[in-house]
Amino acid sequence: MKLLECEKIAASYDGTGVIENLSFSVGEGDYLCILGENGSGKSTLVKCLLGIKQLDGGKITMGEGLRQTDIGYLPQHIDLKKGFPATVYEVVISGCLGRRGLRPFYNSKEKALAKSAMERLGIADLAEKSCRELSGGQQQRMFLARAMCAAKKLILLDEPVTGLDPAATGEMYALINELNKKDGMTIIMVTHDIMRSLNYATHILCLCSSKESFFGTAEEYADSHLAAAMMGGGA
C-alpha cells in the first residue's frame, strides 16, 4: 500500500478548473517534487492533499494509517511583518495540536517533541526569541520544526525557500534532504528549482501548461523533453 494515492483528481479555484484528471502516488520514504509554472494549480493541489479543499472529482487515498491531519505542512511564505508576538517555542509546539486531540493542554511528550525538533534543526537556542526577530532562514527552520511536530510520516512543503538568500536556501535544501535520507521522512515539495529537484528528489510531478502533466521518477523526468523545455528550451 502506498502512503498516498491520487486517482484522477480534479479541483478548481474560483470556479475555473485548474487540475483535471491527475493521478500520482507517493510511497513511504519518497521525495516528490511538484513543479509547475505560477497558476498551474500547485497550491490548489496542496490544499486538496491537506483536506482543506474539496475535490471536484477523483479520490485521494491514504495508506499506512496516515490521516490528513498527520501531514506536516509548511505553508507558502508567511508574512510576520505585522509584528505578531510569539516565541519560536510557541510556534513550534503549535504543530502538536493535531496529535493532541481534544485534550486542552500539551503533555510532556509533546513538549519533548517540540524541543527535539528545534534541536534537530539547530534553533534550540532561539526557543525564547520572538519570531519577528529571526532572519528569513531561521524563520523557515522554525516553520519546518513546526511541520516536524505535526508530521508522523509525511511533510508537505509549499515553496519553502521563497525569499531566502542563496546560503540559507542551500541549508534549507540540505536539511530537508537529511530529513528524507536519514530520518526516513517522506517529502512532498512544491518548488521552482528544477536543478535541485533533479538532485534530491526520487520522483517528480510536473503540472505543466495546457493540462499536460508528468509523473515519474527523477531520472525519467530528466530524460523527458519536459525538463529541457522547463530549463529554457534547447539544451
Add this chain to the structure above:
Amino acid sequence: MEEIRIMFSPEFFRSILLPALIGGLAVTVCASLLGVTLVLKKYSMIGDGLSHIGYGALSVAAVMNLAPLKVALPVVVIAAFILLRLSENSKLSGDSGIALFSTTALSVGILVSSKAGLTNDVSHYMFGSILAMSRSDVILSIVLSLAVIAAFIFLYDRIFSVTFDESFAQATGVRVKLYSMIFAVLTAVTVVLGMMMMGSLLISSLIVIPTLTAMRVCRSFKGVVLVSGTVSAVSFLIGMFSALLLNTAPGASVVIVNVIFFLAFSLAGKLRK
C-alpha cells in the same frame, strides 16, 4: 471629602460599588483577552461595529418595552457572524463593510428612540452607566464572563494557532470555521455587556488598548495575553476609583488610565531596546 465618605459608606459599597466593580472587572478582563486575537487578526474595528449594532438593538428593545439584553444579545451574536465573515472573504472589504453595518444600526437606534422620546434612557447605552447596573445584569455579566474566560483557557492553544496561521491550523485538523464562530459569540457577548457599562462609544477601547499596551513589551503570545489581562484589570480599578474621587465619568476615566498605561509601556519598550 463628602463624596469619599459616601463612597465608603457600607451601604453604598455593598449595594452599588461592589457589584459594579466585580461585574466590571470580569467584563474588562474578557474584553482584553478576546482583544489579543481581534487586534492580531486586524479585526479591531469589529468590536466598535458590534457595539453600534448593539446600541441599535437596545434602543429598539427599549421602545418596544422588551428586556434589552434578551434582544441585544442574539442580534449582536448574529451581527458578529456576519462581520467576521465579511472580514474573511468578501467583495465589500472588511472595514467598509463594518462601517456600513454599524452606522446603519446606529441610525436606526437613534431614529427609533428619538421618535419615541426615549433619548434619555437610551443615552445610557451611548455612554454607559456602570453604577446603574441592576443586580441581574451584574450576575449575568459575571456568569458570562466566567464562561468566556473558561473557554479562552481551554481553547488557548487552538486560539493561538488559528490567530497565528490559519492555513496551518486547518491542515492540522483544527476546525477553523467552528472556532471563528465560537469566537464571534464570545466577542458579541462581551461587547454587549461592556457597552452597558462603558457605553457603546468606548467599549472597543477595552478590546484594543490593553493588547497594544502588552505588545510594546512582550515577546511571547502568552506574555501578551497575561499582561493585557492584568493591565486592563488594574486600569479598570484605578479608573473607577479616580472617577469616584474626582467625580468624572467612569467609562471615560477607565479608558484614559488605559491610554496612560499604553504610553508608559511604549516608553518602557523603547528604553529596553
